[in-house]
Amino acid sequence: MDVTTLLILLLIGAVATLVSGDKLASKVALLFSLVAFGLSINLLLQFNQGTDIGFVSNWIANPKVALALKADGLSMAMVLLTTALTPLIILSSFGNSFNNSKNFYALVLFMAFAMVGTFLAADGLLYYIFWELALIPIYFIALIWGNGDVDERKKAVVKFFIYTLAGSLFMLVGFAYLYSKAGSFLLEDLYKLELSHCEQFWIFFAFFLAYAIKIPIIPFHTWQAKVYQKAPTVGTMLLSGIMLKMGLFSVIRWQLPIAPDAAKEYMPILIGLSIAGVIYGSIVALRQKDLKKLLAYSSLAHVGLIAAGCYTLTVDGLNGAVYQMIAHGFVIVGLFFAAEVIFRRFETRKIDELGGIRSQASGFTSMFMILVLASVALPGTYNFVGEFTVLYSLSQVNIWFAVIGGTTIILGAYYMLKMFQNVMLGETNTKVFKDVNVSEAIVFVAIIGFLLFFGLYPKPINDLVNPAIKEILAVINR
Amino acid sequence: MSPVLITFYFLAAFTLATAFLTIYSKNPIHSAIYLVLCMVSIMGHYLLLNAQFVAIVQLIVYAGAIMVLMLFTIMLMNLNKEDEVHKPRITRLGAIVVFILMSIVLITIFINSKTIMGEYDSSGEDFQSIKVLGKVLLNEYMVPFEFASILLLVAMIGTVLLTKKEKDQK
C-alpha cells in the first residue's frame, strides 16, 4: 500500500459525497474523512517500519513530468495534520445547514485531496498542479457559502483568488526555468542543481512571492482578514488550519533546498520580515472588533513566527516550524470553531455585543479557555513546544530576533485574554447560551486532547519530523 | 548591351510603372487596367526566363480570370468614379517612409545574401517545359495538387455562400 491509496480514497470520497445527495452528504464526507485518517495512520505505521510508501511513475513524456509522491517524515506529518483536521472540520459543521450540502462537502474532501497531494508531491509540476487545485474548492466554498454581503464577499474572495494565483504564477515561472536547467521536474533532480548566485536569487524570489502570499508574510497579507471573515467557518478552518501550512511546508520542501545560498544571504531580511509580521499581526489584533478578524490577525502573527523559524535554516528552526505548524493548525481550528459556536447561538461575531457567556456555559468556557491558553503557548500545550523551539532557534541566529519575536507571548496574551474577557466573562448575558452539544464537544475534546498530550510528550512527532528535516538541511548545506 | 538585357530593362520599367500607376490612379477602372498591363509585363518576364507554363497560367489566371473578376466587382459596385477621399497626410507620409524602409531592408538582405550564391548553373537540361512540369506536378506534388483543387472548390462554395446569404436576409 502506498500513498496513492490515500489520494484515491479522498477523491472517491469527494465523488461519493457528490452523488450521495444533500441529506447524507455530511455523513458520507465524515465517514470518508475518518477512513482517510485511519488510512494515513496505517501509512504512518508502515512508514515507521521503514517501508517505502512513496510512489513514482512516469506521466507525461515531454515535458518530462512524473507522478512522483514522496513520503518522508515531513510530508507524513503534514498529511496527518490534514487528514486529522478534515474529519474535525467536517464534524464541526454539523450544527450548520448548507444549501447544496453535497457540493459543499464534496469540495471540502476535494480540497483535502489537493492539499494532501501538495504535501506529497515530489515533482515540481505535479506539486504545482496540486497547489493550484487546492485553491479552486476554497474559492467556491468561500464564495458560495460565505457570509455577509455578497458583493463584498465576492470582492474579498476574488481578490484572494487572484492574489494567490498571481503569486503562484511566479513560482511556475521558477519551475519552468528550473526545468530548462535540470531537464526534469523531479525534486531530487532539482536538489542536485548547481545554480549560480543570480539564478538562485531569482528562483528564490519567484518562490518567495508565491509562498509569502499564501503564508502570508507581511506586506502580502491583505487578503487574509477579509477572507477569513467572509468565508464560512469551515472554509476559514481549512484556510488557516491547513492551507497556510502549504506555504510554510513549501518553504521547507522547495524554496530553501533549491536556492539555499539566496536563503542564507537574505536570511536577516526574511527573518526580519517574518518577525515584523508577528508584531504587526499582534498589534492589529489588539483592537479588532470582529472575532474572526481578530483570530485572523492572530494567525498572521503565529505564522510569522513559523516563517521566521523556517528561514533560520537551523535544525531547531525547521523542526520548531513544523511543530508549530501542527500546533497552530489544531489550535486555530479550535478557536475558529469556538467563534462559530458562539455565532450559532448569538448570531454575531462582534466582540462588543458578546459577553457573559461563562456563567451560562461552563463547559464551553473551559474548552475555549484552554484553546486560548494554547494559542498563547502556555507550557504543557504543544504550542509551547513549537514556540520554544522556534524562539530558541531565533536566539541562536541573533538574540534580538528572539526578544522581538518573543513579544508575541506578551502581545498574544494581551489580545487573546482581552478577547476572552470581552467575549466570555462579565455579567450574565441576557440571551441564552446553550452549552456545547455532543458533536461540538467531540471536536473540542479531540483538539485539546491532541494539544495537551503532545505538549507533554512531543517525542513521537519529533522522531517523525527530525530525520526528514536533517535530510533537507543536508541538501541546504550541500 | 545585348537585346535580352534591353528587353529586360524595358519590361522591368514597364512593370514598375504600371504597378505604380495601379496604385496611383484615382479611378479604380484605370487601376485595374494598369494592373492588367502589369500582369502582362510580368508574363513577359516569365517568357524571358523561358518559363512557358507559368507565363501562360499567369496570363489566364491573373490577366484573365482575376482581373475580369475585379473589373466586374468594380462595375458592380459602381466604383468607377474618382470619389475616394485621400488618407490624411501623415498616413501618406508614413506609407512613403515605410515604402523606402522596406525597400532598403529587403535590398540589403538580398545584397548581403548574394555572397553565398554559387555559380550560375547551366546544365542545359530541360527542367521547365510543360511536359517536365506536368510530370513533377502529378508525381511528387500529386497530393498538394489535389488539395489545390479542393481549395478552389471550397473558395467557390464560400464565395457563393457569402454573396447569397445576404440576399436571403434581405
Next chain:
Amino acid sequence: MDTNLALLLLLSPFVGFLFNIFFGKKVSKGISGAIGTLTVVVSFLLSICFFAQLNQNGKPFEISLFDWIQVSNFKLDFGILLDQLSLLWLLFVTGIGSLIHLYSISYMHDDENMHKFFAYLNLFVFFMITLVVGNNLLVMFIGWEGVGLCSYLLIGFWYKNQPYNDAAKKAFIMNRIGDLGFLIGMFIIAALFSTLNYAEIKSAVTAGDANSALLGLAALCLFIGACGKSAQLPLYTWLPDAMAGPTPVSALIHAATMVTAGIFMVTRMNFLFDLTPDVQNIIAIVGAITALVAASIGLLQNDIKKVLAYSTVSQLGLMFLALGLGAYTVAVFHVITHAFFKACLFLGSGSVIHGLHGEQDMRKMGGLRKAMPITFWTMMISTLAIAGIFPFAGFWSKDEILMVAFGHNKALWIVASIASIMTAFYMFRLMYLTFFREFRGTEEQKHHLHESPKLITIPLVILAVLAVIGGAINLPGSMWLNHFLEPVLAAKHEAHHLGTQEFILMGIALVGAIVGIIWANAKYIKQGFVPKEDAEIVGFSKTIYNKYYVDEFYTFLIVKPLNGLSNFFRTTLEPALGKVVYGFGTVANGIGSQGKKLQNGNIGLYLFVFVLGICAIITYLFIAQ
C-alpha cells in the same frame, strides 16, 4: 518506590484538580473542599517524608520521568529533583497550602463555584510543586507559567466583575513580560552550555569558560523573569490589583508562595548570579528601591488588602536586596518567615472581611478587637512579627537582611531601614484602624459582627504560632538553615559571629520598629485620626495615595501608544496596504483601457504596424546578426 512517592507528591493536587473540575459540581461543597484539602495534605506529608529522608542521608533525590523537548544541541527531560532547597520550599508551600485550603472550606462556603475554586487552588499547588521540584529550568518554566495561569484564574474568580477580570489580565500579562525575560535567559544559557539542567549548568558555570558578558545578560534576563513573578520594580503593579481575588488566594499565591518563585529561581541559579556581580548590584538596588517605594505607598492605603499587598511587595524587595548581596540563605529565611506571618495577616484580614460581609475599606472598620478576639490576637502577633519586634520570626530574618546590607553598603542599609520603619508604621496603622477604637460601619454590620468559624481560626492560630517561633530555624548561633542549605548554595560563608556591631544593629532595627509603632499609635490612637475620603486627599499624599501614578504612567507610556498604533494600523495602514495590492489591479486596468484605444479598428494603422513589425523582424533576423 521513591519514584512513585515523588510522583504522588507531584500529582496528588492534580488529582484533586481533576476531581473538582469534573465531579466537583455533583458532590457537596464539603466533599469537594475536603478532597481539595486532602490532596494537598498528602503532598505535605510526603514532603515531610522526603525531608526526613534527606536529613538522614543528605543525598538529593533526582529522577528523570520522560524525554520532553529536544533541540539540536541538547535534550530536555522531564525530571524531578528533590534537594534541600526544593524540599524546603515544598514544605512551606504544601504546609501553608494545606492550611489555606482548610481555611477556604469555610471562607468560600457560600460561593456557588466553590468546587472550581478548589480546582484552581489545587492546580496552583500542582504547578507550584512542579516549579519547585523540576530538575531543569524548563520544567521550572512550566510551573512558572502554570502558577501564572492559576493566578489569572483565581484573581478573576468572580468573573462577572469586569474590573476583577482586568486585574487578572494585568497580572497575567505583566507576568508574561517577565516570562519573556526568563525565556531569553534560558536561551542564552542553553546556547552557552547546551543544557538547562541545574547540576549541569552549575558544573559548566563553575568550570568558568563562558563569556561573562553573555552570562551577565542571561542572569539579567532571568532576573527580569523574577521581577515579573515576584512583583519587583518596574513590574510590581499587578500585585496590588491582584487583591481582587478571594482572600485565601491572596494569602496563598500573592503573599506566601507564588510571588516567592522569583526568589526561588534566583536562589536556584545562585552559582550563575555569583559570577555576575553587576547583575547582583542591579538586583540589590531594585530590591531596595522596591522595598522603599512599596512601603511608602502602603502608608496611605485604605483598603486593608491593598496595604498588605504593598507590604508584600516591600518585603519581597527586601528579599531581593538580600539576594543581590549574595545572602541567599537570608533571603530564603525571610521568605519562610514572611510566608508564615503574611499568610496569617491575609487570612486574618479575610476573616475580618468575612465578618463584615465583604467590606474592605479600613475607614469603615474599627473596634473589632472585642468582636473577633482570635483574629485580633493572631493578627497582632503577625504584625509584631512583620514589624520586626523581638523575638518574633520577622525580627530575626529582617534583622539579618539589614545586617547584610550594612555590611555591604550603608546606603542600602538606610533605605532598607526606612522601609522597615514604614512597615512598622503602616502595619500598626492597619491594626489600629481595624481593631481599635469604636466601629465606624453601618448599624446592620455592627449587629452581625462575630468571630469567624473554627475552620478559619484554626489556620490562623497555627500560622500565628509559626510566626512566633519561625525565627528558630536560623537563629544567630545555631544557623540551622545555613547549614541545611549549604549543599545547594555555593559555599560562600558570611562570617556570622555575633559581635558588638551586630547587637547595635539589632538594637537600631528594634528601636526603628518601635518608633514606627509609636508614631502610628500617636496618630491613630491618641489623635483618633481616621483617613479622609478620597476626594479630600491633596498634595503629596494624594500622589502616594494614587501609587505615584505608576499605573497611569504605564497606561500613558505603553497601553495608549499600543492601542493608538493598533488603531492606526487597523484603520490606516491595513487599507493602505490593501490599496497597494489593488493598485496592481488598477494599473493593469489602466494599461488595458489605454491599450484598448490602440485597438481602434483602423485597418490602415494595423497594416502599418504590421509592416513595420515585419521590417523589424527581418532586420533582426538577417541584418543585425
Next chain:
Amino acid sequence: MIENILNIIGIENYIFLTVLLFCIGVFGVLYRRNAIIVFMSIEIMLNAVNLLFVAFSTYHQDAEGQVFVFFSMAVAAAEVAVGLAILVSVFRNLGSIDIDNLKNLKG
C-alpha cells in the same frame, strides 16, 4: 536553351525588380483606402514573389520553384474570389468599401 538567361541579365537585377515591385505593393496597401485597390496591391506583391520564385527556379535550374508558383496562383485565385465576395457583402451592408469605415474590430 544552351545558355542560362541569367548569365546575361543577372539575378540581382531580378531581385531589385521584385523588391521594388513588392514594396510598391506594400505602399499601395498602406496608401490607399479603397479596398479593391488594396486587393490589387496585394496581387502585385504576390506577383513580385512569384517572379522571384521563377527567377530563382531558373537560377537553380530546378522546376520546383515554378511548381510553387503554380500553387501560389491557385491560392491567389481562391483568395481573390473569397475576398471579392466579402467586399461585395461589405459593400452591400455599408454602401462603401473604404477600409477606414471597417472599424468593427475595435476593441
